[in-house]
Amino acid sequence: MRAAxxxxxxxxxxAGTACSVANSDNGQAGDMLRIxxxxxxxxxxxxxxxxxxxxxxxxxxxxxxxxERVPDTGELEPALAVKWEQTSDTTxxxxxxxxxxxxxxxxxxxxxxxxSIDRAVNSDIGCNVDGYVFxxxxxxxxxxxxxxxxxxxxxxxxxLPLRLSxxxxxxxxxxxxxxxxxxxxxxxxxxxxxxxxxxxxxxxYADYWGExxxxxxxxxxxxxxxxxRAAMVSQGEADIAVGLAPEDGAGEHSVxxxxxxxxxxxxxxxxxxxxxxxxxxxxxxxxxxxGMLSSVFAGLGEPAGQVVPDxxxxxxxxxxxxxxxxxxxASLIEEARADGVPVDTTITIIGRNGIYPKASEAMEVVxxxxxxxxxxxxxxxxxxxxxxxxLLRPFPSDIGPTLLQAQHGNQAGDAAxxxxxxxxxxxxxxxxxxxxxxxxxxxxxxxxxxxRQEAFANALAHQNDKVVRDAVLAHMTGxxxxxxxxxxxxxxxxxxxxxxxxxxxxx
Amino acid sequence: xxxxxxxRILSSALPLLAVILGVFFLARLxxxxxxxxxxxxxxxxxxxxxxxxxxxxxxxxxxLIDYLTQIVRLDFGESLRTAQPAAQAVLQxxxxxxxxxxxxxxxxxxxxxxxxxxxxxxxxxxxxxxASLLSxxxxxxxxxxxxxxxxxxxxxxxxxxxTSGTEGMGAWILPIATLLIRPFGVLVQVVRGSMxxxxxxxxxxxxxxxxxxxxxxxxxxxxxxxxxxxLTVAGDLTVSLVNGAVVVETIFGWPGVGKLMIDxxxxxxxxxxxxxxxxxxxxxxxxxxxxxxxxxxxxxRVRQGVKA
Numbered sequence: 057m058r059a060a061x062x063x064x065x066x067x068x069x070x071a072g073t074a075c076s077v078a079n080s081d082n083g084q085a086g087d088m089l090r091i092x093x094x095x096x097x098x099x100x101x102x103x104x105x106x107x108x109x110x111x112x113x114x115x116x117x118x119x120x121x122x123x124e125r126v127p128d129t130g131e132l133e134p135a136l137a138v139k140w141e142q143t144s145d146t147t148x149x150x151x152x153x154x155x156x157x158x159x160x161x162x163x164x165x166x167x168x169x170x171x172s173i174d175r176a177v178n179s180d181i182g183c184n185v186d187g188y189v190f191x192x193x194x195x196x197x198x199x200x201x202x203x204x205x206x207x208x209x210x211x212x213x214x215x216l217p218l219r220l221s222x223x224x225x226x227x228x229x230x231x232x233x234x235x236x237x238x239x240x241x242x243x244x245x246x247x248x249x250x251x252x253x254x255x256x257x258x259x260x261y262a263d264y265w266g267e268x269x270x271x272x273x274x275x276x277x278x279x280x281x282x283x284x285r286a287a288m289v290s291q292g293e294a295d296i297a298v299g300l301a302p303e304d305g306a307g308e309h310s311v312x313x314x315x316x317x318x319x320x321x322x323x324x325x326x327x328x329x330x331x332x333x334x335x336x337x338x339x340x341x342x343x344x345x346x347g348m349l350s351s352v353f354a355g356l357g358e359p360a361g362q363v364v365p366d367x368x369x370x371x372x373x374x375x376x377x378x379x380x381x382x383x384x385x386a387s388l389i390e391e392a393r394a395d396g397v398p399v400d401t402t403i404t405i406i407g408r409n410g411i412y413p414k415a416s417e418a419m420e421v422v423x424x425x426x427x428x429x430x431x432x433x434x435x436x437x438x439x440x441x442x443x444x445x446x447l448l449r450p451f452p453s454d455i456g457p458t459l460l461q462a463q464h465g466n467q468a469g470d471a472a473x474x475x476x477x478x479x480x481x482x483x484x485x486x487x488x489x490x491x492x493x494x495x496x497x498x499x500x501x502x503x504x505x506x507x508r509q510e511a512f513a514n515a516l517a518h519q520n521d522k523v524v525r526d527a528v529l530a531h532m533t534g535x536x537x538x539x540x541x542x543x544x545x546x547x548x549x550x551x552x553x554x555x556x557x558x559x560x561x562x563x
Numbered sequence: 564x565x566x567x568x569x570x571r572i573l574s575s576a577l578p579l580l581a582v583i584l585g586v587f588f589l590a591r592l593x594x595x596x597x598x599x600x601x602x603x604x605x606x607x608x609x610x611x612x613x614x615x616x617x618x619x620x621x622x623x624x625x626x627l628i629d630y631l632t633q634i635v636r637l638d639f640g641e642s643l644r645t646a647q648p649a650a651q652a653v654l655q656x657x658x659x660x661x662x663x664x665x666x667x668x669x670x671x672x673x674x675x676x677x678x679x680x681x682x683x684x685x686x687x688x689x690x691x692x693x694a695s696l697l698s699x700x701x702x703x704x705x706x707x708x709x710x711x712x713x714x715x716x717x718x719x720x721x722x723x724x725x726t727s728g729t730e731g732m733g734a735w736i737l738p739i740a741t742l743l744i745r746p747f748g749v750l751v752q753v754v755r756g757s758m759x760x761x762x763x764x765x766x767x768x769x770x771x772x773x774x775x776x777x778x779x780x781x782x783x784x785x786x787x788x789x790x791x792x793x794l795t796v797a798g799d800l801t802v803s804l805v806n807g808a809v810v811v812e813t814i815f816g817w818p819g820v821g822k823l824m825i826d827x828x829x830x831x832x833x834x835x836x837x838x839x840x841x842x843x844x845x846x847x848x849x850x851x852x853x854x855x856x857x858x859x860x861x862x863x864r865v866r867q868g869v870k871a
Contacts, residue, residue: 098645098830099645099646182601182609182613184601185602187601187605187609188602234646237645252652252655252818253656253659253822253823254729254818277728279727279816280814281711281814283714284714284726284814284815284816287714287718287719287726288726291722439829440599441594441596441599441829442593442594444594444598444599445594445595445598447598447603448598484605
């Protein structure tokens with residue numbers, strides 16, 4: 057009888073708390089902005105802020121950079137630097153903002169900026185931003201006085217101020233020899249409490265140099281299930297949920313935005329039969345991009361012909377998505393077969409689970425189109441790390457010809473961050489390139505202004521006409537859920553940089 | 564009893580070593596973690612430096628010897644992701660899982676004893692039908708589906724419970740309900756089965772003929788004898804709760820060791836994964852020994868078997 061009694065007590069206890077807790081949780085809005093992320097940031101290390109999970113929380117919230125790129129226009133705006141100019145071929149001079157202090161009370165000056173750049177770019181601590189933005193080139197930084205910073209590059213670099221928009225500024229007291237988990241910055245928010253595994257709270261920094269943000273605190277939690285993130289906003293448990301798919305069911309709360317990602321298939325053009333340009337063209341003709349977007353991606357996204365979307369320097373408006381022409385695809389394959397190209401060799405699509413919603417369904421659509429065109433295609437879906445082995449050099453050998461499911465986001469807004477890495481003969485993500493294209497890319501990187509736009513646009517057109525190293529699928533659309541109490545308009549940077557100061561109370 | 568314990572502990576050492584070696588080699592078969600931790604455009608020098616810093620440049624056998632020497636000194640290495648001691652991450656996550664699993668088992672055992680006994684006492688009654696319905700449901704409903712449907716019904720539609728998280732007692736209900744379904748279904752069947760045979764056993768008949776009241780017959784005589792098989796099954800079920808915790812913790816954002824394991828696998832965080840698996844394995848072995856001890860206390864034949 058004792059057991060039954062205990063069961064009854066537990067039952068009553070649980071039932072009794074259920075209603076009250078659900079209600080009290082839901083009423084916690086007010087001065088706190090509640091955000092639900094897909095994953096906990098592994099670290100808030102500012103020099104790893106080019107990693108999405110870290111950057112989303114750190115960038116422009118806890119720490120800031122010297123310059124800031126406006127996502128919609130691509131213009132570079134002053135942040136911790138008020139102005140900058142190129143003072144010689146290889147030198148840029150920046151003027152620091154006055155009256156800025158770090159969260160620990162120390163004033164921000166050119167010395168701190170020099171220290172931060174040195175730490176992120178010239179050190180051995182393995183900063184993500186180092187390889188991502190600077191390709192491991194060294195910089196010489198010098199604070200000539202409290203408000204003047206001179207940065208010298210080995211080669212002329214016309215987009216150095218843009219590159220520096222990725223370097224988050226930390227005080228000189230920060231560890232220069234190792235990564236930091238909880239940084240001190242100059243941003244509108246400082247770290248409150250970080251309960252490992254559960255939640256992270258940021259609180260408003262009272263002495264912030266700019267306009268004070270609307271919310272006193274911001275609280276992040278993380279749930280890996282998209283449907284749970286969406287439900288949290290519908291339920292009033294969270295104000296913002298990021299990284300959603302159409303089927304997650306955010307309903308009236310969901311807001312779509314071009315997330316600056318372009319999906320594509322990398323064709324391993326170094327291997328038979330993909331080394332024949334007719335086969336690569338056939339792959340492009342065979343894929344029904346419109347059909348895939350409407351059937352698999354719930355109508356979200358735009359068919360694309362190049363990996364660089366509109367708004368990024370170098371985007372070529374004249375490149376159209378390849379038309380869907382299955383007959384032409386089949387006849388190109390037959391032509392190649394007649395010339396002795398081994399078109400019956402099995403081609404493997406290397407896919408990545410979760411790279412975007414319905415990733416494997418999209419690859420099934422591709423597979424079926426390519427089989428219809430006369431190729432033999434199988435699919436292998438992998439997790440991120442296993443997939444990265446195929447994405448990056450050195451590539452696994454003896455796997456036969458592959459098509460790699462990939463996605464590229466050019467957050468920096470300049471084709472320089474795309475071309476060499478993806479299309480260069482020696483690019484980290486490239487198994488094939490041509491000498492001609494390499495030269496075009498190299499030349500474009502040295503130019504600036506109108507010329508730069510034109511040079512990269514030409515290189516992209518050349519890739520599309522003469523190289524055909526990939527089958528670009530679509531410019532993708534992101535979904536965020538926004539609760540009724542918050543006003544926020546997502547932009548192309550939202551996926552990587554969730555600026556709390558842009559979020560306002562509704563009404 | 565000490566001889567019994569010593570033998571159980573010694574016989575656990577071999578499987579434990581197998582677990583240590585298994586997770587060590589399997590983790591390393593999943594590929595080089597430097598891809599995840601270095602920028603896409605990292606140079607070969609950066610990769611080499613990363614490998615050297617984390618000991619991945621050594622032959623696997625050297626890495627294994629290093630690891631084994633480390634764990635003897637109770638040093639479980641550092642997390643690649645957070646640069647914190649792996650043991651700290653695991654010890655931080657472990658209580659959350661234990662709380663969840665412990666509460667679930669407590670409820671499962673209590674409820675199974677009540678419903679199972681009633682079902683056995685009155686065949687074809689309402690309790691009997693509920694018991695058979697629940698046990699067949701528990702065998703066929705995937706916990707993933709059950710969790711998501713629970714959120715849809717009780718959080719989104721009815722607004723009775725929070726969707727996820729750990730705040731407040733309400734947050735416990737859906738994770739526990741999801742974890743509960745399997746052990747509860749199985750235990751109800753086991754209790755019912757053993758109670759049916761216990762209630763028709765000669766000693767129950769004897770007790771009844773001596774005029775003992777029904778409560779005493781059921782709970783004093785029958786249940787005591789029916790408890791041993793249920794206890795063994797409950798032990799095995801508790802072990803399987805760790806598997807269930809992986810799903811439940813991931814869906815509900817519960818900061819336990821199941822979620823930590825999944826995150827460590829995806830992030831190729833070898834040290835944390837190894838520490839989490841090792842600690843879980845040790846816990847399971849301890850749990851099994853405890854169950855055996857309880858079993859031995861309940862059933863004299865087990866103790867005597869050891870002495871013989």
